[in-house]
Amino acid sequence: MSRRCQIQANALGATEILSADVSAVVLLDRVGLLLAPPGQSTSAEELGRRFVAASAGLSDLMGAAEAGLGLPKQAIEDSVTALNRAADSGDLNSWLDMVWRHDDATYQHCLLVSGLAAAFAHRLGFREADRRLIGEAAVLHDIGKARIPLDILRKPASLSPAEREVMREHPGIGHDMLVTQGGFAPVVLAAVLSHHEYLDGSGYPHRLSGSGIPDAVRIITICDVYAALIERRSYKPPIPPGEAYAALVAMGGKLDRDLVRVFGEVVLDAAIMQLGQYGRPVLERSAGHAA
Ligand SMILES: [Fe+2]
Numbered sequence: 001m002s003r004r005c006q007i008q009a010n011a012l013g014a015t016e017i018l019s020a021d022v023s024a025v026v027l028l029d030r031v032g033l034l035l036a037p038p039g040q041s042t043s044a045e046e047l048g049r050r051f052v053a054a055s056a057g058l059s060d061l062m063g064a065a066e067a068g069l070g071l072p073k074q075a076i077e078d079s080v081t082a083l084n085r086a087a088d089s090g091d092l093n094s095w096l097d098m099v100w101r102h103d104d105a106t107y108q109h110c111l112l113v114s115g116l117a118a119a120f121a122h123r124l125g126f127r128e129a130d131r132r133l134i135g136e137a138a139v140l141h142d143i144g145k146a147r148i149p150l151d152i153l154r155k156p157a158s159l160s161p162a163e164r165e166v167m168r169e170h171p172g173i174g175h176d177m178l179v180t181q182g183g184f185a186p187v188v189l190a191a192v193l194s195h196h197e198y199l200d201g202s203g204y205p206h207r208l209s210g211s212g213i214p215d216a217v218r219i220i221t222i223c224d225v226y227a228a229l230i231e232r233r234s235y236k237p238p239i240p241p242g243e244a245y246a247a248l249v250a251m252g253g254k255l256d257r258d259l260v261r262v263f264g265e266v267v268l269d270a271a272i273m274q275l276g277q278y279g280r281p282v283l284e285r286s287a288g289h290a291a
Pocket residue numbers: 141142170171195196290291
């Protein structure tokens with residue numbers, strides 16, 4: 001960013017100059033703008049650009065978590081911005097299509113939960129500040145998995161009881177990471193720690209119930225369970241949206257029924273809603289260990 005470099009860049013016809021240590025999110029966003037300027041790009045191209053930006057932010061985030069470094073706040077903010085602007089477009093299906101192109105299951109899950117949560121908060125009519133908190137909670141909800149051994153995290157089969165116990169440590173690990181770093185909102189901390197709790201007290205790690213589970217956490221839990229059901233994994237086939245939603249409804253008092261109803265408007269086509277298929281309990285098993 002020296003004066004000399006900037007003058008040289010301008011002489012070469014630069015339209016924008018970025019510092020060499022700019023984050024991947026900002027760099028990709030600027031490159032995307034060059035390729036598809038706003039106003040001249042289709043909504044699909046703009047959504048694709050936001051997807052790339054959110055993915056890049058997650059990459060910075062997970063890389064830092066795995067390396068035991070502090071989580072880059074800017075990457076989190078950039079991801080949340082990309083997610084919320086993508087949710088404004090209301091095109092959840094295109095977002096899901098892009099998620100399936102990701103071959104890494106951890107990214108896939110995170111982008112899926114985050115995309116669902118952003119769309120859910122948009123549908124609930126939350127103000128921008130609350131949408132940002134929900135987005136941040138979704139992006140970070142499984143950050144503790146960065147410290148779970150890869151042979152358990154990526155095991156292409158069901159986990160043994162001992163392995164499941166290790167996996168169940170991820171909410172506490174993630175919560176500790178955020179508390180140690182500091183500066184995270186209470187609702188984000190709660191979502192990271194408690195996204196596997198159920199309203200009837202059957203969840204983990206603290207068997208919280210009812211009013212002990214804030215609304216923001218309930219929202220993340222619904223997105224998380226639904227995401228785990230529709231994901232494609234080597235040890236389980238993906239479940240179609242209608243059946244996955246029916247499974248949520250069949251969980252009854254474990255999830256917030258009012259929120260589950262609104263979530264149906266987010267994930268199901270109007271036609272399916274009208275047929276009433278979502279009320280039919282077709283699945284009894286709970287979500288896989290990936291959640
Ligand atoms: Fe989780």
